[in-house]
Amino acid sequence: MERNPVGSDLRGTLLAALVGVVAGFAAGVAIARVLARREAERMQESQDPEAVAGAVLAALGSDGALADRAIRVVALAPGIVELAGTVASRAEAVRAAQLAREVPGVRTILNRLVAPEELVPADEFRARVGYREHAPYGERGDGGERG
Numbered sequence: 001m002e003r004n005p006v007g008s009d010l011r012g013t014l015l016a017a018l019v020g021v022v023a024g025f026a027a028g029v030a031i032a033r034v035l036a037r038r039e040a041e042r043m044q045e046s047q048d049p050e051a052v053a054g055a056v057l058a059a060l061g062s063d064g065a066l067a068d069r070a071i072r073v074v075a076l077a078p079g080i081v082e083l084a085g086t087v088a089s090r091a092e093a094v095r096a097a098q099l100a101r102e103v104p105g106v107r108t109i110l111n112r113l114v115a116p117e118e119l120v121p122a123d124e125f126r127a128r129v130g131y132r133e134h135a136p137y138g139e140r141g142d143g144g145e146r147g
Contacts, residue, residue, distance in 0.1 A: 057071075059102065063099060071083055071087070072084045080107065080109075081106055081108075081109055083100060083109060083111050083113050085112075085113055085114075086115070087113050089117065
């Protein structure tokens, strides 16, 4: 039985065309996803940072435990908010960051909330870091160099 070279070439061409169409479709879907993600990020960045900070503050105020805490919310840049203050526990600090992350327009959170269990007395801190007192500049009697 002889092979038909024209039929074989046609099948190869059709297979190559089909692979090309599938690859093109997959690439188009991937590009569309990237463009959609970029557009969503651009929309988030275009939101007023102060409005986003206000929305974060409102979200924290709606939480029963966090509503009474002294938490300061500052918009550092579009999409970036800072949480600062004191909370009752590390779990509350984590919860505050979770609530802030759910606010549209927030991409990054600088969580500077402190819980009492994280505070260290000054003497203990000094001992941990090897801090030692230095005489004020000019009163060292050593010409002013640091030692």
